[in-house]
Amino acid sequence: MRLKKLGFLFLKLKFMSIQTIKWTNNSARIIDQTKLPGKLEYITCRDVERMWWAIRRLEVRGAPAIGVAAAFGVLLGIKNFAGKDKKKFRKHFNKTCDYLATARPTAVNLFNMLDEMRAVVREHPEAEVIILKRLLFHRAMMIFEEDRRVCRTMGCCGAKLIRNGMRLLTVCNAGALATVDYGTAEGVMYAAKEAGKKFSVYACETRPLLQGARLTAWELMREKIDVTVICDNMAATLMKQGKVDIVFTGADRIASNGDTANKIGTYMLAVLAKHHNIPFYPVAPRSSFDLKIKSGKQIPIEERKPEEVTHFAGVPITPKGTKVFNPAFDVTPNELISGIVTEYGIIRRPLGENIRKMFKSYGEQLLIKSAERKA
């Protein structure tokens, strides 16, 4: 109840009304996204194991939010480390990072944010434990704040693509619930709305876990954006009827050549958009790029348990023993992508070339360096 009231306060502060993840009282507080839209409940993660499970079970989800959750997970993992032994601390820290890296395989933000945390420890080889703890805390908070800032900037960059009267299509949830605040694909919509543009949105329900029907519809309705839910298999018909003007999606990992992994069903939308001559834009921050890999073929795709498909809310929908194929993501090849909306602007085609140029020209060497280091 108390937390619901807090949620209401955020509205008044002109921030998003939804606070997906937050560091408070030496713990991470997250919205339990598996309970939405039925209930707005919060989970307090007091140790790293609870955070690992929250990521694994999709209580917290969305590539950028997972990145922040990983950084907070590190803080949870080291907070009770007693003693001043630097070597022991480093060992414990590395173990914590390695453990968190096993929570989910596809979204690169998880690994990139763990890399950022590791960089703190690497860059201060002589620092005392107490200093390292403080530095790590500040880096985690920076990651958290940067996500909020970056989402707003991406929103503004992408909003230029929206004209009055447009009908947008999106999949899964790439909104405030998938980030610290505001969102990626939905961030573009919020920015367009703030700029006074009129448009409507079709949200693919996104089987099997229905993030579109449950989360995107909930978010957009709260923000008074006109949203219509469709089953994933209806997108083609909508496009054929001329009811979709542009597609925005999130991204879980973008390879150097622009190939983009995102929620299962995204590749389908990209092929359909191409067939119907509709522009297709992933929206993703720098932290979703993985310049260590050349193409989407190198992105590991998480396959999740069959029960996500065979059951709904505990009720079986297939005969007992049904075989299931349940990949959580797919990869959209760069040739189907019109451009990628980032916090630096829109990366246009040819994507591979322009991704490298974009990061170089903005002096964002971290990922490129990291790529060179690991290569």
Added chain:
Amino acid sequence: MRLKKLGFLFLKLKFMSIQTIKWTNNSARIIDQTKLPGKLEYITCRDVERMWWAIRRLEVRGAPAIGVAAAFGVLLGIKNFAGKDKKKFRKHFNKTCDYLATARPTAVNLFNMLDEMRAVVREHPEAEVIILKRLLFHRAMMIFEEDRRVCRTMGCCGAKLIRNGMRLLTVCNAGALATVDYGTAEGVMYAAKEAGKKFSVYACETRPLLQGARLTAWELMREKIDVTVICDNMAATLMKQGKVDIVFTGADRIASNGDTANKIGTYMLAVLAKHHNIPFYPVAPRSSFDLKIKSGKQIPIEERKPEEVTHFAGVPITPKGTKVFNPAFDVTPNELISGIVTEYGIIRRPLGENIRKMFKSYGEQLLIKSAERKA
């Protein structure tokens, strides 16, 4: 219990183990397909109203099965007509047909089979009521028997397209449950299996009502065919991974030019199949062709209630008040179709030309005549 035992008996008779619809004890007995795969329950339709609701509620579904249900519906509608007044009987008969025609709008089999029943009355202008009743009964039984025969023949025609080791993809249910016996798209699979071919099937779950996950998986598993269920949005990824060799679907209405209406999601599969260079074959009997219309644009598409999308088994999956777009069918334009499997053989491209040729050369003038009559 008694009925379950009966079902078991059919297996021994070397027929399909599933008897979707049957005329027995002056009533129509149907499997309640909304209860599958959880329960195999039967409904006895004793009057035309109950049959109308069975069609509307999808207790009986699948274009050919709906056609037979309509013919049986006419029998139910006239069975209690008392008296010998021919004029009154004709009026009552026409009212019954008109009423049944309002049950669902897209599958043309409903209208074609009602037309066949009407033809009986039209062709015997002087017949007594008792004679007409008998003639109508025999025509309904012919429609029933023809559906079974036609499915077997279509199965044999289509089975030629299946080679050993192939991976098939299908959507919705076009099996024994969608016809009197054997099925259309699934009929092809049953025939291929009987011919000793080895293959496997991917079944799209088919949101919102999950006919693929519920019915196709159930049917194919009963017939010991290797089936894997996927969410509809996973088909594109399967195709990209080279795991689909051919697509078979049913059809609810095929226009003169070969444009084909079928369960929502079929058009999506056709576009994806084209993109991945995979052959795409609807399987449908003569009774699913509507030569009265030139193209798919003239096919009325049923839009069903939002609750099918917003709720599952009574549990809401979207926020209250969510807007929904819920078309039950889509239209696949002929240019995406490799060929249509019918009981006369496979109609190849150009479809429009070959559809007309096919029906003419086989002396099947009924539909063409009917088209000319109504034009």
